[in-house]
Amino acid sequence: MKFAYTNMPPELRDSMPLLRESAKELLFAHNNSAIRVATSMRGGTIHRLHISEMGKIARKYPAKATEIVTGALPAVPANGVATIESTAEGTEGEFFDIAQRAENMAKAGVKAGPGQFKFHFFPWFMDPGYVANPRKVKISAKQHEYFDKLEIEVDQPISMRQRAWYVLKMENDFSGDQQKMFQEMPSTPKEAWSRSTEGTYLTPQLDLARRQGRIGNVPYMPGLPVHTFWDIGAGDGTGIWLMQQHGLASRFIRYIEDWGKGYSHYVNELRRTGFVFGQMYLPHDATQTRQLETKIGAPLDMLQDLAPDWSWQIVPRVHDFQAGIEILRNRFSEAWIDEEGCKEGIQHLSLYRKKFNTRLGQFIDEPEKQDGHSEAADAIRQWAQGFTPSLIPATGGNRRSGGRKRTRSTGMTA
Structure with a gap:
């Protein structure tokens, strides 16, 4: 801002002399107005406000994004x-919420009124300078297919020179990573909202499952027992995956979750499905004593009291969290997931990521537990760590496994 002011015509600059200047503010003497740069603008009246890179702020510093909004x-x-x-930085956060409302209004043909934002999207191909010599760039058939579909979607031709620039940019600046190109040089709003894979745990596994058709219509199969896999939060959220085993395929047909509810709520939700249940798999800490709804005890004890006719299994604890993630990644190729019945669970898995250390400015090898996505991931890990089709015990009866140390085929101990 100081550079722009200094380089204004002298007669214009002289008519607006500075009373005070600093790294954060230019205060004008002629009318006591000011231009300020800050990370917070609470208080006072701001006639022209420009917020830069709010998507990144909302993802890495959500408290600061809330401060901007409030x-x-x-x-x-x-x-x-x-x-x-x-x-854009994915489909959550303060920036996404504001932009999504504006985009939906634009799609509906609603004109923005006072206090409402108008949506603007500027794709890379609008810049006339984004061109390159196609003779010096090898464009694959798959890349041409992408550009051909894009032309239909945006109703605009994408020239060979534009295509060459795009491919050159992706290969040189982003090492051929299409996801990074979607994020930094999107062609459509849909691409812009495509979540960055930085810091995520399961994005490659979910992408492969979609390409292979393992996320889609996975209906309930009558005659097969339904096994459940739980994450039981200590006073917070509980997530439950419902799965049927058919041959080598683990068919996840439904996902149930809620927050601040007692165990009876989840037992009732499961009974309402009318399914015949096989084994109920709980995490290792289900045997640990904690404050329950009206008494102190272990979650397993309370669940057994609520559903004595179900068979409860305790999944042994692996030696560390990262080992559990690797087991889940390795077994994910066995999973078939119903897109409608498990919609919330799929979204949680796609957004499950590492914790961002604001002091270091980087992701660390710990899961983010405060964003509501960890319950679904922790629940499905019980399937990866504890379910072996050939070792399913007979259904019925009140069973309790994991009460004593045992060695599993992996060599890990509970």
Whole structure:
């Protein structure tokens, strides 16, 4: 801002002398107005507010994004102007919520009114400078197929020079990573919202499952028992995957979750399905004493009291969290997931990621537990770590496994 002010025509600059200047503010003497740069703008009246890279702020520093929404935006009066520009960073967070509302209004043909944002999207091919010599770039048949589909979608031709630039940019700047290209140089809003794979645990496994058709219509198969895999939170969320084993395929037909509910709620939800249940797999800490709804005890004890006719199994604990993630990744090729019945679970798995250390400015090898996505991942890990089709015990009766140390085929101990 100081550079722009300094390089204005002298007569214009002289009519607006500075009273005070610093790294964060230019205060003008002629009318006491100011231009400020800050990470928070709470308080006062801001007639022109520009917010940069809010998508990245919302993903890595959600508390700061909340401060912008609750502090900075309300400081703009009805006759003021607020603009937000950013690279999109997935389908969650304050920036996505604001932009999604504006985009939905635009799609519906609704004109933005006072206090509402108007959606603007600028694809890479709008820039006339984004061209390259096609004779010096090898464009594959698959890449041409992408551009041909894009032409139909945006109703605009994508020239050979534009195609060459895109391929060259992706190969040189992003090492051929299409996902990074979607994030930084999107062709459509849908691509822009495509979640960055940085810090995620299961994105490659989910992408492969979709390509292989293992996420789609996976219906309930009458005659096969339904096994369940639980993550039971200590006072927070509980997630349950419902699965039928058919040959070598683990068919996940439904996902159930909720927060702040007692175990009786989940037992009732499962009974309402009318399914015939096989084994109920619980995490290792289900045997640990904790404060329950009205008493102190182990979750397993309470669940056995609520459903004595079900067979409960305790999944042994692996030696560390990362080992459990690797087991899940390795077994994910066995999973077939119903897209409708497990919609929330699939979304949680796609957003399950490492914790971001704001001090170090990088992801660390710990799961993020505060965003509501860990329950689904922890629940499906019980399947990967504890379910072996050939070792399914007979159904019925009240069984309790895992009460004493045993060695599994993996060599790990409970």
